[in-house]
Amino acid sequence: MKIISWNIAGINACERKGLLDFIKKENADVYCFQEVKSSPEKFSEQVKDYEMIWFPAQKKGYSGTLVYTKIKPISVTKGIGDKAIDNEGRVIVLEFQKFYLMNVYFPYSSRDLKRLDFKLRFNGLFLKFCEKFRKKKPVIIASDFNVAHEEIDLARPKDNRKNAGFTEQERKWFDELIKKGYIDTFREFTKEGGHYTWWTYRFNARKRNIGWRVDYFVVSKELRSRLKSSKILEDAYGSDHCPIEMEIL
Numbered sequence: 323m324k325i326i327s328w329n330i331a332g333i334n335a336c337e338r339k340g341l342l343d344f345i346k347k348e349n350a351d352v353y354c355f356q357e358v359k360s361s362p363e364k365f366s367e368q369v370k371d372y373e374m375i376w377f378p379a380q381k382k383g384y385s386g387t388l389v390y391t392k393i394k395p396i397s398v399t400k401g402i403g404d405k406a407i408d409n410e411g412r413v414i415v416l417e418f419q420k421f422y423l424m425n426v427y428f429p430y431s432s433r434d435l436k437r438l439d440f441k442l443r444f445n446g447l448f449l450k451f452c453e454k455f456r457k458k459k460p461v462i463i464a465s466d467f468n469v470a471h472e473e474i475d476l477a478r479p480k481d482n483r484k485n486a487g488f489t490e491q492e493r494k495w496f497d498e499l500i501k502k503g504y505i506d507t508f509r510e511f512t513k514e515g516g517h518y519t520w521w522t523y524r525f526n527a528r529k530r531n532i533g534w535r536v537d538y539f540v541v542s543k544e545l546r547s548r549l550k551s552s553k554i555l556e557d558a559y560g561s562d563h564c565p566i567e568m569e570i571l
Contacts, residue, residue, distance in 0.1 A: 323351045323569070323570050324569050325462070325539070325569075326352070326555070326565050327353075327356070327425070327465065327466075327537060327539065327565065327566050328356070328537075328561065328563060329356040329466040329537060330355050330358065331357050331563065332383075333355065333358045333388065337365070337367060344565075348567075352391045352416070353372075355387065356387055357386065357466070358376075358386035358387060361386070369390060372390040372391060372392055373394065374389070375388065375389040375391065375395075375398055376388050377401070379411040380411075381409075385410040385411050386427075388414075388425075395417055395418060398414065399413075400414055401413055402447055402448060402451040403451070412426060412427045412444070415455065417459070420459065422455045422458075424463045425464050426464070427465065428441065431486040433485075438489065438491065442492075445492075460545045462539065462542075462545065463504075463538070463539070465537070465540070466536055466537050467537070467540075468487055469487050469493060469495075470535055471496045471538075474514075475518075475534065475535040476488060476534040477516075477518065477531065477534070487536060503543045504541065504542055505541050507540065507549055508538065508552045508554070508566070510549055510552060511552055512553070518535045518554075519533070519534070519537035519563055520534045520537065520563045521534075523562055528562075537563060539552050539568040541570075545570065548571040549569075550571055552566070552568045552569075553566070555567055
């Protein structure tokens, strides 16, 4: 199965930049999109052979997740059971025969860290939620985690130690996730730095590759032997993020 995950920073804007052509070209089995910023009644474009599963935020033009899948899921779960979090449309879970696939858009803790407490609350609740599913089947998390886990995961770690997405609290939670038996799949195949998935639009950052790796495929360790590849599609444009791709046997 080939899965692609992408924070598209608004489906309508990304569609104008070639999103549907990208979907057809890559021909993945499943696409997990985050920060969709729309709802099905406002986006009528269809792609042949794919089912669309939406979970928009209640607030217009904000957050939201969306899945395009060729493979019909056994079941679909939207949200984690917390009203304040679920109003933002952050989690879709698809059950397949051999695993659960979770499309997740983690909160951004904001430039002044005003949403850090909200994010840490989300993180804690999500991990418990995830572990419940894992008791039944292995789990794949396709997500913009809105955190760079290690220093190697951003271009300028020393300048960002107290900034959103690289605070000690956010990184410590990612440590906890790994200790629970989850794997950062990209690091199974690529050990060196310099590989990022998000760049600010300012300062010509993407061209200069001054970025952050905040988008990950994380899987429960039971799936390690079935990993075929995990990579960054850095040449794909349409958002301030680029897509990531994972293939699993």
